[in-house]
Amino acid sequence: MTTLAIDLGGSRAKMAVVSGEAMGPVAILPVDHKAPLTQTLTAVAEQGRRLLREAGTSPDAIAMALPGIVHRGRAIASNGKYTEAAAFPWNDWARRVFSADIFLINDAAAALYGEMVHGVAKGTDAVALLMIGTGIGTAAAQQGRVLEGRHGTMGMLGGHIAIDMHRKRVCTCGNIGCLEAWAGTWALDELAHSDPAFPLSTLASRQRVDYRALADGVTQGDALSLRLFGTVSTALGMGAVNLIHAYDPEVLVLSGGPCHIPALCESIRRYARQYAWTPWGQVDIRIALNPEASALWGLHHYAGLRSGQ
Numbered sequence: 001m002t003t004l005a006i007d008l009g010g011s012r013a014k015m016a017v018v019s020g021e022a023m024g025p026v027a028i029l030p031v032d033h034k035a036p037l038t039q040t041l042t043a044v045a046e047q048g049r050r051l052l053r054e055a056g057t058s059p060d061a062i063a064m065a066l067p068g069i070v071h072r073g074r075a076i077a078s079n080g081k082y083t084e085a086a087a088f089p090w091n092d093w094a095r096r097v098f099s100a101d102i103f104l105i106n107d108a109a110a111a112l113y114g115e116m117v118h119g120v121a122k123g124t125d126a127v128a129l130l131m132i133g134t135g136i137g138t139a140a141a142q143q144g145r146v147l148e149g150r151h152g153t154m155g156m157l158g159g160h161i162a163i164d165m166h167r168k169r170v171c172t173c174g175n176i177g178c179l180e181a182w183a184g185t186w187a188l189d190e191l192a193h194s195d196p197a198f199p200l201s202t203l204a205s206r207q208r209v210d211y212r213a214l215a216d217g218v219t220q221g222d223a224l225s226l227r228l229f230g231t232v233s234t235a236l237g238m239g240a241v242n243l244i245h246a247y248d249p250e251v252l253v254l255s256g257g258p259c260h261i262p263a264l265c266e267s268i269r270r271y272a273r274q275y276a277w278t279p280w281g282q283v284d285i286r287i288a289l290n291p292e293a294s295a296l297w298g299l300h301h302y303a304g305l306r307s308g309q
Ligand SMILES: [Zn+2]
Pocket: 159, 160, 161, 171, 172, 173, 174, 175, 178, 180, 181
């Protein structure tokens, strides 16, 4: 089976032709989730045709990962990204452009399939995934299948499980105290800027406060960086424990750039070791080694499941 796999992120689309067990070159296309969807898809179609031409093949299916709620292959809703996706006639587009059906899936779900098929959770069929980025994406699988639930939200809203009731930080989803409102990159920048110690912190010299900036500040012994690092790593530890308690995984995969900061990952592991109630033994917490490729492998796998091949 040949799949044109497209991981449509907020600022980049990653694409590859995957045939059987072989993945072709990965193309990266800059995109803007606020631009008209048809404009983005024109660029995606052009890149896709080029990849297929170079691979000398035609696709059996198109598989696309989207940020947002996707249920049984239908885009349901997004949190401000590609807001036209729910009403867009995806299959008409794919048939017209590629003469193939399209299978849509949530981006964290695609990443989780990829980790189970080709990544760090290979050979494991009960897995949860915590993806740290601008927002916090999650997914959970049992018996090798990523959970969807009745409306497509089962397992995917882990970033919006509340972890704090005191400071009532408002999240982009409308809830208060969400994990994402304490540990998404967007929140990190906000938390740093709103702190009275910010003007005197090393973070003040950064254009944007992300995990890298925070880790640098910690290395330099900056007081605000140390305090903020403690806050966000505790928030992520709580999120990890919540996922473990909710989905009973054998393995929890941490994905996204920040999880490669050793102190952050170690802090999440330590928190889970101390607070997760798993009397049968520790849940194995692993770091995704190649998340970009995983999402594309996951898309290929999902297309196979959906088309019965
Ligand atoms: Zn939220």
